[in-house]
Amino acid sequence: MTDELFPRERGEVAPGAVHVPGWLGIDRQRELLAACREWARPPAGLRTVHLPGGGTMTARQVCLGRHWYPYGYARTVVDGDGAPVKPMPGWLAELGRAAVRDAYGEAVAGADAGDSSAFDIALVNYYDADARMGMHRDSDEKSGAPVVSLSIGDACVFRFGNTETRSRPYTDVELRSGDLMVFGGPSRLAYHGVPRIHAGTAPSELGLTGRLNITLRVSGLD
Numbered sequence: 001m002t003d004e005l006f007p008r009e010r011g012e013v014a015p016g017a018v019h020v021p022g023w024l025g026i027d028r029q030r031e032l033l034a035a036c037r038e039w040a041r042p043p044a045g046l047r048t049v050h051l052p053g054g055g056t057m058t059a060r061q062v063c064l065g066r067h068w069y070p071y072g073y074a075r076t077v078v079d080g081d082g083a084p085v086k087p088m089p090g091w092l093a094e095l096g097r098a099a100v101r102d103a104y105g106e107a108v109a110g111a112d113a114g115d116s117s118a119f120d121i122a123l124v125n126y127y128d129a130d131a132r133m134g135m136h137r138d139s140d141e142k143s144g145a146p147v148v149s150l151s152i153g154d155a156c157v158f159r160f161g162n163t164e165t166r167s168r169p170y171t172d173v174e175l176r177s178g179d180l181m182v183f184g185g186p187s188r189l190a191y192h193g194v195p196r197i198h199a200g201t202a203p204s205e206l207g208l209t210g211r212l213n214i215t216l217r218v219s220g221l222d
């Protein structure tokens, strides 16, 4: 997957939305995968998210720092086993800061929007071959700081849209294992989703079937 003739290049998908291919080396991906496996254990482990309309999310989720549920944040798994949410590790918050620095550098809109020095939430989503995530906005935070998204395992189609509607215009980006997406500034509240997983494309040395996405956010909550 990574040995193609022309290296994949970083790109600004929309103003303030930056894709950095291959940001995480394979060793870092392995470490993150091992950490996700620990976080996924109960209590407050990987769970199926039930939506208010009666549906369920096909991506399963575990949260760190604050527990996300439709649609808000809590300190315990209010819609699951009731256990306290696992803490947000300092090293993961630091990885988020490094991601924002590397994605934005100086010259991109959104580089200084919000305070990215305080990543206090991580949402880990696990996708099997048939899982998806519908178009949505990350709008339950009270901070304008950018969202950092790390991908591990199977590649996927990541659909990045606009702030007005769930539909077009949008851009489809292929996110592969190790890729970084940061969206902030004018794109902080853009609709986005994952319409498709490319099953079986995870790097074999990882030993993962499926896709993990780690989304780092600043809650802006007390």
Ligand SMILES: O=C(O)CCC(=O)C(=O)O
Pocket: 123, 125, 133, 138, 149, 158, 192, 193, 194, 213, 215
């Ligand atoms: O899996 C992804 O790449 C996106 C996850 C996402 O949008 C979310 O957790 O809010």
Ligand SMILES: [Fe+2]
Pocket: 136, 137, 138, 192
């Ligand atoms: Fe999201």
